[in-house]
Amino acid sequence: MTSPDRATAPHRGRPTGHTGSVVARALGVLEAFGPDRPALTLSELARHAGIPLSTAHRLVGDLTGWGALERDETGRYRIGLRMWELGALAPRGQALRETALPFLEDLSHVTRENVQLAVREGTELVFVERLAGSGAVPVHTRVGGRFGLTATGVGLVLLAHAPPELQEEVLAGHVERYTPFTVTDPARLRRILADVRRDGYSVSDRQVTDDALSVGAPVQDAHGRVVAAVSLVVRRGTAAPRALAPLVRTSARGIGRALTD
Amino acid sequence: MTSPDRATAPHRGRPTGHTGSVVARALGVLEAFGPDRPALTLSELARHAGIPLSTAHRLVGDLTGWGALERDETGRYRIGLRMWELGALAPRGQALRETALPFLEDLSHVTRENVQLAVREGTELVFVERLAGSGAVPVHTRVGGRFGLTATGVGLVLLAHAPPELQEEVLAGHVERYTPFTVTDPARLRRILADVRRDGYSVSDRQVTDDALSVGAPVQDAHGRVVAAVSLVVRRGTAAPRALAPLVRTSARGIGRALTD
Numbered sequence: 001m002t003s004p005d006r007a008t009a010p011h012r013g014r015p016t017g018h019t020g021s022v023v024a025r026a027l028g029v030l031e032a033f034g035p036d037r038p039a040l041t042l043s044e045l046a047r048h049a050g051i052p053l054s055t056a057h058r059l060v061g062d063l064t065g066w067g068a069l070e071r072d073e074t075g076r077y078r079i080g081l082r083m084w085e086l087g088a089l090a091p092r093g094q095a096l097r098e099t100a101l102p103f104l105e106d107l108s109h110v111t112r113e114n115v116q117l118a119v120r121e122g123t124e125l126v127f128v129e130r131l132a133g134s135g136a137v138p139v140h141t142r143v144g145g146r147f148g149l150t151a152t153g154v155g156l157v158l159l160a161h162a163p164p165e166l167q168e169e170v171l172a173g174h175v176e177r178y179t180p181f182t183v184t185d186p187a188r189l190r191r192i193l194a195d196v197r198r199d200g201y202s203v204s205d206r207q208v209t210d211d212a213l214s215v216g217a218p219v220q221d222a223h224g225r226v227v228a229a230v231s232l233v234v235r236r237g238t239a240a241p242r243a244l245a246p247l248v249r250t251s252a253r254g255i256g257r258a259l260t261d
Numbered sequence: 262m263t264s265p266d267r268a269t270a271p272h273r274g275r276p277t278g279h280t281g282s283v284v285a286r287a288l289g290v291l292e293a294f295g296p297d298r299p300a301l302t303l304s305e306l307a308r309h310a311g312i313p314l315s316t317a318h319r320l321v322g323d324l325t326g327w328g329a330l331e332r333d334e335t336g337r338y339r340i341g342l343r344m345w346e347l348g349a350l351a352p353r354g355q356a357l358r359e360t361a362l363p364f365l366e367d368l369s370h371v372t373r374e375n376v377q378l379a380v381r382e383g384t385e386l387v388f389v390e391r392l393a394g395s396g397a398v399p400v401h402t403r404v405g406g407r408f409g410l411t412a413t414g415v416g417l418v419l420l421a422h423a424p425p426e427l428q429e430e431v432l433a434g435h436v437e438r439y440t441p442f443t444v445t446d447p448a449r450l451r452r453i454l455a456d457v458r459r460d461g462y463s464v465s466d467r468q469v470t471d472d473a474l475s476v477g478a479p480v481q482d483a484h485g486r487v488v489a490a491v492s493l494v495v496r497r498g499t500a501a502p503r504a505l506a507p508l509v510r511t512s513a514r515g516i517g518r519a520l521t522d
Contacts, residue, residue, distance in 0.1 A: 022283040023323040033350050062284040067382070070353075079350040081382050087348025088405025089294050089340040092331070098404065121328075121342050143359065144349025 025051055026059050030068065030079070035142060039076040092119050096228060097129045100219075100255045104131055107232065107251040111244075114139045114233040115251075116214075118154040120162060121146070123170050125155050128228065137212050137235040150175050150189060151182055153216030153231035156202035160193040161218055161226035167193065181206040201245040202231075211236055215244040217252035222260035230255065286312055287320050291329065291340070296403060300337040353380050357489060358390045361480075361516045365392055368493065368512045372505075375400045375494040376512075377475075379415040381423060382407070384431050386416050389489070398473050398496040411436050411450060412443055414477030414492035417463035421454040422479055422487035428454065442467040462506040463492075472497055476505040478513035483521035491516065 032040060032048035040048065046056035060077060063069045067082030088094040100117050108115045108131040116139070117129040125148075130141045141147075149159040149170055159167060171186040183189055196202040202216040216231035230252045232244050293301060293309035301309065307317035321338060324330045328343030349355040361378050369376045369392040377400070378390040386409075391402045402408075410420040410431055420428060432447040444450055457463040463477040477492035491513045493505050 021323055023287045023320060024327070026284045026287065027323075027327045027329070030347055033347070035350065038350055038352065038356075059284060062282055062288075066285070066288045068288070070351075072352075078352050079347060081351050081353045081380065081387060083344065084348035084351035084354030085382075085387060085405050085407075086291055086294070086340060087345035087354075089296065089299055090331075090342050090345035091299065091333075091339050092342045093345025093348075094405060095299075119342065121346075126342060126346060144346050144355060146346075 022059075025049065025055065026063060029056065029059050029063060030083075033079050035145065039072060039074070039078050041076050045077060092227070093128060096259070099258045100129060100228070100230075103251045103254045103258070104129055104230070107230070107247060108133055111232060111234075111247065112136060116141060116154055116231045116233060117219075117228060117255075118147075118152075118158065118231075119228045120149065120158040123149060123166065123173070125149055125152070125158055125229075127154075137233065139212075139233050148176050150184075151178055151204060151207040153202050153204045153214030153233070154229040155216075156192065156196050156204060157216040157218050157229035157231075158226070160196035160202065178208050179206055179210045181210065183207060199245075201241075201249055202229075203241040205241070206236060213241065215241050215248050217245070217249040219252045219259070220256045227259070228255070283320075286310065286316065287324060290317065290320050290324060291344075294340050296406065300333060300335070300339050302337050306338060353488070354389060357520070360519045361390060361489070361491075364512045364515045364519070365390055365491070368491070368508060369394055372493060372495075372508065373397060377402060377415055377492045377494060378480075378489060378516075379408075379413075379419065379492075380489045381410065381419040384410060384427065384434070386410055386413070386419055386490075388415075398494065400473075400494055409437050411445075412439055412465060412468040414463050414465045414475030414494070415490035416477075417453065417457050417465060418477040418479050418490035418492075419487070421457035421463065439469045440467055440471045442471065444468060460506075462502075462510055463490075464502040466502075467497055474502065476502050476509050478506070478510040480513045480520070481517045488520070489516070 028049040029045055032045050042056055042060060043053060045060060046053045049056060060069060064071060067080045069077045070080040072078055104115045104117060113133040113136045115131045116127060118125040118127050124146045127141045127143055127145050130143060132139060147155060149155040159170060171189055175184040177184050183192060204214045212233055213236040214231045214233040216229050218226040219228040219230060221227045230248055232248050289310040290306055293306050303317055303321060304314060306321060307314045310317065321330060325332060328341045330338045331341040333339055365376045365378060374394040374397045376392045377388060379386040379388050385407045388402045388404055388406050391404060393400060408416060410416040420431060432450055436445040438445050444453060465475045473494055474497040475492045475494040477490050479487040480489040480491060482488045491509055493509050
């Protein structure tokens with residue numbers, strides 16, 4: 001499965017609802033950065049954040065002084081290590097990743113296939129970890145990268161267990177098509193989501209690329225809430241979804257158990 | 262080697278130099294979180310950030326709306342996934358980690374010992390990755406955690422290649438003692454740092470805990486600058502530093518090469 005990063009910065013264009021405040025402007029400066037824009041000049045920052053150069057100068061000074069931004073040898077700004085340190089405290093990011101890693105590594109060792117871990121953020125998913133299997137089908141997922149909820153194994157699990165109103169919001173919106181096999185019909189997607197809830201796993205058959213198949217399973221916390229999803233991504237034809245599902249489900253249950261310890 | 266997390270939040274008490282600004286106050290709210298304080302109530306946040314409750318309420322609203330903070334089921338605030346996503350863009354955090362991971366995993370597989378990757382941030386180091394060897398000496402390093410530069414294998418490498426004025430600042434300050442073997446004498450440390458530069462690797466023998474030995478090596482970028490350090494941490498007596506050094510150095514060189522590709 002190829003899961004290209006979105007070409008835009010995460011949350012780009014998402015209204016903060018506080019456009020007038022200084023905090024919103026500072027956050028707007030940070031939001032100018034994305035996978036496709038890791039380094040920006042001051043004027044690029046001002047343009048992307050939609051603020052005057054003088055304001056950008058002051059905000060960037062504050063953010064750099066604190067370590068949220070760093071200046072590289074070319075004079076351009078990058079996201080600073082301080083942001084990474086703070087981000088490492090996010091329970092749904094680094095903490096989840098560290099708890100899950102031994103289980104993901106076991107799954108990767110046993111199968112030699114691609115293993116992914118994702119959480120839902122609004123109407124999208126965020127990849128929290130990916131382990132590339134040696135010799136497995138190429139996957140271009142990036143840790144910290146976003147993707148839609150309708151086509152991947154992890155996405156279908158997260159969508160199936162999202163609040164009903166969010167499911168309807170996603171199904172009513174534009175459903176991206178990647179291959180001739182991508183399911184975009186809302187009624188068919190609704191049936192697929194019901195199957196995922198009933199079976200305890202999802203199957204994405206050539207829905208993202210026409211050579212890959214992924215099987216996903218939910219990670220549940222102590223209260224039974226689905227907090228993440230795990231998937232195996234394999235070259236289509238090498239293994240039956242039915243054979244992969246117990247492996248993925250066992251791994252997901254192990255992570256859920258470790259989360260509540 | 263046991264590398265306990267600092268009991269305080271990273272950078273806690275570090276002056277931002279902009280204490281009056283709204284941005285500084287918002288950053289102060291984020292700074293209230295730390296490994297020991299992952300979840301805080303609004304009033305705890307206000308107290309740690311040193312701001313009135315009404316100001317905290319407004320700032321926390323802005324930060325939560327944007328996703329920098331998340332509210333958990335108990336009503337307390339935590340660092341949000343959005344911060345982790347942004348942090349994943351920090352070149353010295355996630356990008357370095359992803360480039361280094363295959364080399365670190367090889368080193369871990371071959372030796373079955375603890376492998377660590379760290380970068381320097383001011384007068385401290387930040388652990389960017391750690392792989393715990395199966396059956397290896399226990400290491401309590403946390404990814405994203407900080408430690409001093411004078412006692413560990415990675416720290417001695419990073420300090421040896423830091424600007425001379427920073428080395429002097431560290432040697433002139435308080436040098437923490439962890440065991441009877443921790444070197445705290447500035448003159449002796451200066452000789453050790455010269456040895457690290459000459460030999461191309463560092464040895465920390467029981468300087469952090471009295472059962473562990475670590476060997477570190479520098480990761481250099483295309484311009485020869487030391488941008489990170491790798492170490493193996495083993496139970497003392499199981500292997501000679503001289504035997505470990507080529508392994509660690511080879512791994513560090515591989516990472517440096519991959520960084521410039």
